[in-house]
Amino acid sequence: MRNHKLLFFITIFFFALGFVNIHFSLLGIVCMTLPIILLLKDRKKTWCQGYCPRASLYTNCGKTKKWNSRKTPQFFIKGNMKWIMLAYFGVSLFFIIMSTLGVARDIRPAMETLRFLILIPLPFKMPQLFDIIDLAPWLTHLSYRFYSMMMTTTFLGLILAMVYKPRTWCTICPIATVSDVILKK
Template sequence: MKNHKLLFTFTIFYFLMGLINIHFALLGIVCMTLPIILLFKNRKKTWCQNYCPRASLYKTVGKYNRHSCKTPIFFIKGNMKWIILLYFVISLTFISISTLRVALGSKPPMEFLRYFILLPLPFHFPQAFDITFASSWLTHLSYRFYSMMMTTTTLGLIMALLYKPRTWCTVCPINTMSDVYLKTCRHETNKIRN
């Protein structure tokens, strides 16, 4: 990986910004769309190889793990990446539907954080200042997005501490989707050549 070693500060900055105001969580949408845009444009994993702040964080944290266990084969060759992709798709679907319902007034906004869609954090998430003019659906979307980023980043950190630093990358939904896309591209190219 050619990622700059200080890129991880962006990840820390992102989570700190959520403490200033939760609406900054929407910056995470950039982190999700940029890898896909670069993938379509360059037909390679430009984001993963050069710019991903999360990979930089895992690499930095993983340096302090001197007794890593062997990465389970289930992660490398098994279904773990599909399970994580499924979680990601379900999570995004829930986020979209519930945000729409909040916007339509049929559901109150969720103004707390939770892990894995189900487990609410047992304390109020502190906010340095409130944005009173923000629509309730935008606030809801921000909390949901921050929750998803928090869940996946924590999972990646646990994996970095248990196994190799970038174990998360083997199951990351962005990586799985990129692999499927690049495989399809190669298949199409081979078909044209033959």
């Protein structure tokens, strides 16, 4: 089964929704949990093989290249890169959870800007088409954190797609690594 070629619209729609209201970024939780639910149900990587909107985005962007792809580094295929990415993913989740708890307990202010690679703030405030009033600040913080993580990994995947083969990100994607570990068990 191959990813439907138009699924990439879902990825674009997801990032566009963040400009409507950042809290829509919490929909990204579906992207993280659905692959594992399908994996446990089907005992294979159903999401990766047929439904991943991000993979569709990488495939489509890769196709637009006017230059030849470089050979995927062995470090990605057989080396430790996927474990490094999994560690990054784990650290990101840890930061997200701990800082959200900090905001919920009034120890720190809510983050209201995007960050690249967890720590690097982007030098602009995201326009919001409409505000949702009276939401708990920790929910806003969680939304910005979540959007930042999705933005960072999608950006890295796009760079890889433009330099190497379109779905090079899939060789080091934390979802794929976790899926492989579960399948082995």
